[in-house]
Amino acid sequence: MTVSPGAEDDPESLVLLEVDEDGIALITLNRPHRNNxxxxxxxxxFYDVLxxxxxxxxxxxxxxxxxxxAFCPGVDSQRLExxxxxxxxxxxxxxxxxxxxxxKPLIAAINGACAGLGLVQALMCDIRFAARGARFSTSxxxxxxxxxxxxxxxxxxxxxxxxxxxxxxxxRTFDAEEAHELGLVSRLVDPEQLLDAARDYARELARWxxxxxxxxxxxxxxxxxxxxxxxxxxxxxxxxxHLAEQPDFREGIDSFVQKRRPSFxxxxxxxxxxxxxxxxxxxxxxxxxxx
Numbered sequence: 001m002t003v004s005p006g007a008e009d010d011p012e013s014l015v016l017l018e019v020d021e022d023g024i025a026l027i028t029l030n031r032p033h034r035n036n037x038x039x040x041x042x043x044x045x046f047y048d049v050l051x052x053x054x055x056x057x058x059x060x061x062x063x064x065x066x067x068x069x070a071f072c073p074g075v076d077s078q079r080l081e082x083x084x085x086x087x088x089x090x091x092x093x094x095x096x097x098x099x100x101x102x103x104k105p106l107i108a109a110i111n112g113a114c115a116g117l118g119l120v121q122a123l124m125c126d127i128r129f130a131a132r133g134a135r136f137s138t139s140x141x142x143x144x145x146x147x148x149x150x151x152x153x154x155x156x157x158x159x160x161x162x163x164x165x166x167x168x169x170x171x172r173t174f175d176a177e178e179a180h181e182l183g184l185v186s187r188l189v190d191p192e193q194l195l196d197a198a199r200d201y202a203r204e205l206a207r208w209x210x211x212x213x214x215x216x217x218x219x220x221x222x223x224x225x226x227x228x229x230x231x232x233x234x235x236x237x238x239x240x241x242h243l244a245e246q247p248d249f250r251e252g253i254d255s256f257v258q259k260r261r262p263s264f265x266x267x268x269x270x271x272x273x274x275x276x277x278x279x280x281x282x283x284x285x286x287x288x289x290x291x
Contacts, residue, residue: 027053035066036118039075065110071113074119097124103218110194115139129188137173151168159184210262212265
């Protein structure tokens, strides 16, 4: 997939959205001439696409990948040069944690270079597939920066504090094979099979798992990371009681007994797991410019 003529003049071309007959949305960062480097225009389009896929009743699972040879190497170097030494201004921009709030399963298909903010976005996906030979880096320490955009929250929870500190302090480059050994990615795939493998997994979710259940489980995992068992259990009981009253539960039982594929409802537009469990999503209410 390649960038279309005039893509830099057309924000809608910077992130593409395709939905197939199984309800799988393919979201593609589409600046291959800049290796899909992040900038504010791409950022706005990306979050708009996430909102669109979240609200679309046809979409059951989403895959995030990059056009060309890279996934996303982080913030565009041209932008870094323009803001070096200046006061950081994030006013009017959404928190990268917006990706965590996406209610449907989000699978990263990491096809190439994945660093900085690009790595942060990959870490915010639920499942990560990586092409053999893809290269990763946190980068921040080697640019004189802090651990940005929640990376210091995400990495230790995925691979443990010591391994996270190794990657964050050194800013070193590591390959997909090491990422798999560390547990940073769960699937290692030959490059030519990457999207097919991600689609096969997404199709399994789309066909056999209830959208409302997946949204609730995603929310539970994220909000229970820092909860004690008693609070996590109380919230689980609320979630259980809510979903037990929904038609998907009856369909799940019937399809199991009848040994057939279930016919679950699309994700209800008004289902907000946080209102059911009483636990808010992390970081979405953080003002990036607050002291």
